[in-house]
Amino acid sequence: MPTIAATVASVxxxxxPVMFLDTCVLLDIIRAPLRNAASAVEAASQLLTGTxxxxxxxxxxxxxxxxxxxxxxxxxxxTDCTTAVNSVNxxxxxxxxxxxxxxxxxxxxxxxxxxxxxxxxxxxLNASILLDKDADSLDRAIDRIINVLRxxxxxxxxxxxxxxxxxxxxxxxxxxxxxxxxxxxxxxSNTNDFAKSKITTLHPDLAGAFGAPTNLDYxxxxxxxxxxxxAGGWVP
Numbered sequence: 669m670p671t672i673a674a675t676v677a678s679v680x681x682x683x684x685p686v687m688f689l690d691t692c693v694l695l696d697i698i699r700a701p702l703r704n705a706a707s708a709v710e711a712a713s714q715l716l717t718g719t720x721x722x723x724x725x726x727x728x729x730x731x732x733x734x735x736x737x738x739x740x741x742x743x744x745x746x747t748d749c750t751t752a753v754n755s756v757n758x759x760x761x762x763x764x765x766x767x768x769x770x771x772x773x774x775x776x777x778x779x780x781x782x783x784x785x786x787x788x789x790x791x792x793l794n795a796s797i798l799l800d801k802d803a804d805s806l807d808r809a810i811d812r813i814i815n816v817l818r819x820x821x822x823x824x825x826x827x828x829x830x831x832x833x834x835x836x837x838x839x840x841x842x843x844x845x846x847x848x849x850x851x852x853x854x855x856x857s858n859t860n861d862f863a864k865s866k867i868t869t870l871h872p873d874l875a876g877a878f879g880a881p882t883n884l885d886y887x888x889x890x891x892x893x894x895x896x897x898x899a900g901g902w903v904p
Contacts, residue, residue, distance in 0.1 A: 669798050674763075675839060678844075686728055686850065686853075687715070687850070687893055688731075688852070689890075692728075693889070694737065694738055694743045694793055697789040697792065697808070697888065698889070704893070708889065714894055718720060720795070729799060729836070729839060730797070731835045732801055732831070735798065749781070750782045753779060756778075760773040781835060805834040808838070812830040812873075819862055820861075829862075833862070839883060840852040840854075840884040851885060851902075852882075852883065853887050854884055855889070857888055859888050862888075869904040
């Protein structure tokens with residue numbers, strides 16, 4: 669696992685935007701049918717394409733808790749996706765029972781979708797730089813946990829999220845110190861912990877660390893993150 673310093677050196681050598689992915693964003697790719705969010709699949713495919721260029725047009729980064737979290741939850745998420753796909757056939761059948769035709773069931777091949785989306789999510793996970801634990805980032809995460817600052821909650825949840833976000837902040841800060849000006853964005857759909865209540869604006873507990881001179885953007889979905897990069901002229 670590369671350190672923050674080693675990752676900064678890689679980006680310095682071949683500059684490109686940097687996107688730090690929370691675990692839930694990777695799982696959201698599989699949840700796309702359930703959440704009527706096909707755009708997440710398009711965005712994930714674009715990012716994967718970007719990582720495969722030589723040189724890459726984007727760097728994807730994840731924190732040390734993410735592979736374990738992904739493995740812990742992926743089977744259930746695939747099951748939920750399968751339920752969503754099956755529900756389309758239930759609509760067709762129910763419509764038929766009402767004496768109305770014209771809505772055919774999905775083709776058999778469509779049942780491959782949940783596992784195909786799992787594969788895309790896994791590919792994006794594997795294409796990401798897995799940061800090594802960083803002492804300063806861990807210290808700041810502990811401070812967040814002790815002081816119950818978001819993403820930490822009073823219920824004692826989200827300690828792993830504190831570790832993930834502080835490594836994103838640490839990396840973005842180091843990139844700016846090194847003179848790298850490309851967009852850096854942290855992506856998490858966990859708005860309950862990272863954003864203000866009921867909206868997708870970054871929570872005040874995090875806003876200061878994300879602001880200047882770190883200049884770390886926040887996006888609440890992988891689709892929004894790709895749109896942010898494209899607004900700056902990025903192409904896969």
